[in-house]
Amino acid sequence: MSLQKREFRCILRWLSFVVFVVVPLLVLPGMLRELKFQRLLREERLEGCVSFGYEGNHWVTCYTPGADGQGTGYVFLPSFADLDAIRVETEAFRVEFEQGGQMFSVSGGEEASCSFLEQVSYTVRFYDFLGREAGTKSMVFLKSGGLPTLYVNTESGSMERLDADKRYKEGASGELVGPDGGVLFCDVLKNISGRGNHTFEFEKKSYQIKLRTPEDLLGMGASDTWILLSNVYDRSYIRNKLTYDMALEAGMAGSPQSRYIDVYLNGVYNGMYLLCEKVEIGDNRLELSDLEKQNKEVNGGNLEEAYRFLSDDEKRKGTALLRNPEDITGGYLVEHDYGPKYAEEISGFITEGGEEFVLKSPQHASVEEVDYIAGLMQQLEDAIRSEDGCNPVTGEYYSQYLDSKSWADKYLVEEISRNNGGGLSSSYFYKPEDAVSTRVFGGPVWDYDKAYARVPGCSANARDLGFLTMHNGKNTRWFSCLYQQEDFRLMIKKEYQETFRELLSYMVEVKIPEYLNEIEASAILDKVRFGPVYLDYAGEMDYRAEAGRVADFILRRRQFLDEVWLSDAPICRVHFLTEEGKEWHCHGVIAGECMEELPCEDSTEEVEFLGWKLEGTDTYFTNQTPVTEDLTVVGVWKECEQ
Numbered sequence: 001m002s003l004q005k006r007e008f009r010c011i012l013r014w015l016s017f018v019v020f021v022v023v024p025l026l027v028l029p030g031m032l033r034e035l036k037f038q039r040l041l042r043e044e045r046l047e048g049c050v051s052f053g054y055e056g057n058h059w060v061t062c063y064t065p066g067a068d069g070q071g072t073g074y075v076f077l078p079s080f081a082d083l084d085a086i087r088v089e090t091e092a093f094r095v096e097f098e099q100g101g102q103m104f105s106v107s108g109g110e111e112a113s114c115s116f117l118e119q120v121s122y123t124v125r126f127y128d129f130l131g132r133e134a135g136t137k138s139m140v141f142l143k144s145g146g147l148p149t150l151y152v153n154t155e156s157g158s159m160e161r162l163d164a165d166k167r168y169k170e171g172a173s174g175e176l177v178g179p180d181g182g183v184l185f186c187d188v189l190k191n192i193s194g195r196g197n198h199t200f201e202f203e204k205k206s207y208q209i210k211l212r213t214p215e216d217l218l219g220m221g222a223s224d225t226w227i228l229l230s231n232v233y234d235r236s237y238i239r240n241k242l243t244y245d246m247a248l249e250a251g252m253a254g255s256p257q258s259r260y261i262d263v264y265l266n267g268v269y270n271g272m273y274l275l276c277e278k279v280e281i282g283d284n285r286l287e288l289s290d291l292e293k294q295n296k297e298v299n300g301g302n303l304e305e306a307y308r309f310l311s312d313d314e315k316r317k318g319t320a321l322l323r324n325p326e327d328i329t330g331g332y333l334v335e336h337d338y339g340p341k342y343a344e345e346i347s348g349f350i351t352e353g354g355e356e357f358v359l360k361s362p363q364h365a366s367v368e369e370v371d372y373i374a375g376l377m378q379q380l381e382d383a384i385r386s387e388d389g390c391n392p393v394t395g396e397y398y399s400q401y402l403d404s405k406s407w408a409d410k411y412l413v414e415e416i417s418r419n420n421g422g423g424l425s426s427s428y429f430y431k432p433e434d435a436v437s438t439r440v441f442g443g444p445v446w447d448y449d450k451a452y453a454r455v456p457g458c459s460a461n462a463r464d465l466g467f468l469t470m471h472n473g474k475n476t477r478w479f480s481c482l483y484q485q486e487d488f489r490l491m492i493k494k495e496y497q498e499t500f501r502e503l504l505s506y507m508v509e510v511k512i513p514e515y516l517n518e519i520e521a522s523a524i525l526d527k528v529r530f531g532p533v534y535l536d537y538a539g540e541m542d543y544r545a546e547a548g549r550v551a552d553f554i555l556r557r558r559q560f561l562d563e564v565w566l567s568d569a570p571i572c573r574v575h576f577l578t579e580e581g582k583e584w585h586c587h588g589v590i591a592g593e594c595m596e597e598l599p600c601e602d603s604t605e606e607v608e609f610l611g612w613k614l615e616g617t618d619t620y621f622t623n624q625t626p627v628t629e630d631l632t633v634v635g636v637w638k639e640c641e642q
Contacts, residue, residue, distance in 0.1 A: 010218075046126050048062070050089070050090045054174075073588050074525075078144050079147055079148075084143060087112070090106055093108050096127075098124075098125070112400045116141045122140070123138060143363070145179075147272070147522050148218060148264050150262070150275065152172050152192060152265050162192065164258075164422065166195055171191055172191065173375070174186070174188075176217060186215060190211060192207055197368040200348075203533050204533050211226070214283070221284030222283065223278070227275070228263060229258075236401045236549070237272065237526075238547050240449055244276070246500075252443050254428075254444030260274060260518060269525065281361045281430075283575065288332075291365070292361050292363055295364055306321060317349070319364040321367075328369050330433030335429075346365075351374075353381050357377065383398035384398050408442075408494075409495055411491050415561075416453035417452055419450065423449075423549050424471045427476065462557050464560075465483075467588065469586045477586075479568060493566070501561075512550070516543075560590075572628065573586060575636065576622075576633055577632060585599045593627060594625060610637060611635075615633060
């Protein structure tokens with residue numbers, strides 16, 4: 001073969017290589033970008049083809065509220081992002097930003113550093129590879145201020161399974177960044193999972209994160225378990241924070257510390273949250289003997305597969321462990337619960353009075369442990385429910401079984417805040433080992449998004465006592481009984497006068513303004529992202545106005561409680577019974593006054609609720625009826641015509 005032919009073939013091979021290898025490699029990224037751009041164009045999600053980067057190599061895309069994806073889009077940025085140095089990438093052939101007569105563009109395949117203004121609207125135009133304008137979008141850049149930021153990235157890169165099933169747990173990584181951009185925590189997480197009951201049904205969900213090792217987050221003490229509260233029920237953002245801080249100021253053991261933070265899940269802004277300590281036994285929490293840990297140690301570690309028992313009368317349940325720790329007198333963390341929530345839990349017991357209690361710790365309680373704490377709580381109930389406060393069998397007074405101060409403090413927090421679910425769920429008690437105390441303690445506090453007149457009706461009454469019976473259903477009757485004991489009332493008055501009354505002024509005058517100033521910038525972002533999710537809005541969401549309602553309620557509540565507990569205004573009780581004779585509510589009214597609102601029962605397709613009649617009469621009891629003595633009223637229903 002001639003030299004000329006060999007040179008020609010060599011050139012041909014190089015040309016083939018360039019045409020079939022080099023050119024596609026150069027063109028392929030652009031082709032892929034164009035394909036993705038065309039897909040987003042068809043799906044009417046053009047804003048998804050632009051990404052914005054900032055400090056720490058974090059990236060976000062534009063978010064458009066509403067199901068149809070139309071309207072203004074928003075770019076949510078944390079406190080530490082520098083709007084003068086935002087990195088921009090696009091899948092479009094070119095994208096142009098225009099605002100106030102000024103325009104700049106970014107080409108596909110390049111990363112450009114751009115400067116943006118906050119809270120002003122940019123007109124963004126998207127162009128395809130032929131240079132044709134494919135669509136426009138209005139974008140606004142919003143920046144938080146003063147809050148730390150938590151980034152959580154799940155192993156799957158999706159929140160779909162986590163948001164569908166709160167029992168599902170997934171591995172993740174986490175990074176907590178301070179308002180100034182300094183990294184406060186960065187590590188692989190053990191897992192993240194959903195939490196909540198009715199609130200879990202909403203788009204903005206609460207979560208629990210488990211760390212690999214205990215870490216001190218934002219100065220709240222080292223722990224491996226943390227709660228991200230969405231506050232989705234609370235349009236003021238402050239009800240939980242306010243109550244937790246009030247309990248901390250009152251010195252109530254185990255009260256959760258909390259901090260406001262911004263949260264991004266898999267790079268998507270997910271709103272403003274309250275990062276909280278979990279109510280649990282452990283270091284920097286309730287520092288009691290950890291029976292769950294001891295149960296695992298003496299039974300070989302994993303208790304998830306252990307056989308579960310249910311007593312013959314179905315009132316006690318737990319785990320059939322082979323061995324018990326040497327001392328099973330404590331510590332126990334017990335939660336008052338009800339119905340389906342009680343049924344979901346591993347360990348618990350039901351008292352003869354129908355009070356349902358879940359054992360949060362030890363979660364995998366043995367037969368002997370359940371019997372021990374259930375027996376103690378039954379003796380306590382028998383004393384509480386007796387007229388003279390003495391257990392009819394042992395002869396011991398109720399205060400031999402409980403710590404009066406902590407129970408009075410717990411009652412005060414629930415009664416002051418008018419917590420709708422205070423006697424029903426998330427209501428905690430604990431029992432240390434006998435070497436520390438033989439009594440049961442009230443607390444810690446938890447779950448106040450339905451307090452401070454958040455729920456309409458009788459739960460919003462400022463001028464009556466609810467005795468923790470505001471929520472329909474299986475409310476506890478224990479505090480209603482305890483309030484009839486003079487020494488318990490004296491303890492309540494003492495704690496109110498010496499601690500809580502001044503705390504109410506402090507919370508209204510100092511803490512509420514402090515919270516509102518702290519969250520001001522972040523609340524703008526959260527409102528844009530989740531405003532429609534928050535309940536009961538007939539118009540514009542105004543968290544400051546709602547916080548003003550909370551403050552006003554506290555002041556009206558304090559005025560009423562001053563009359564009752566400082567001036568000894570006489571209280572008359574109104575007992576609300578079902579047609580079957582079961583007490584549904586009990587309210588205490590200052591003699592001569594009317595109730596602001598009465599409990600209102602739901603009507604159904606089968607029956608209509610008509611109201612309340614004075615027992616033994618045909619006279620209806622209304623919110624115009626003065627209460628001059630103890631009364632019993634009975635609910636009246638009628639069948640609906642089919």
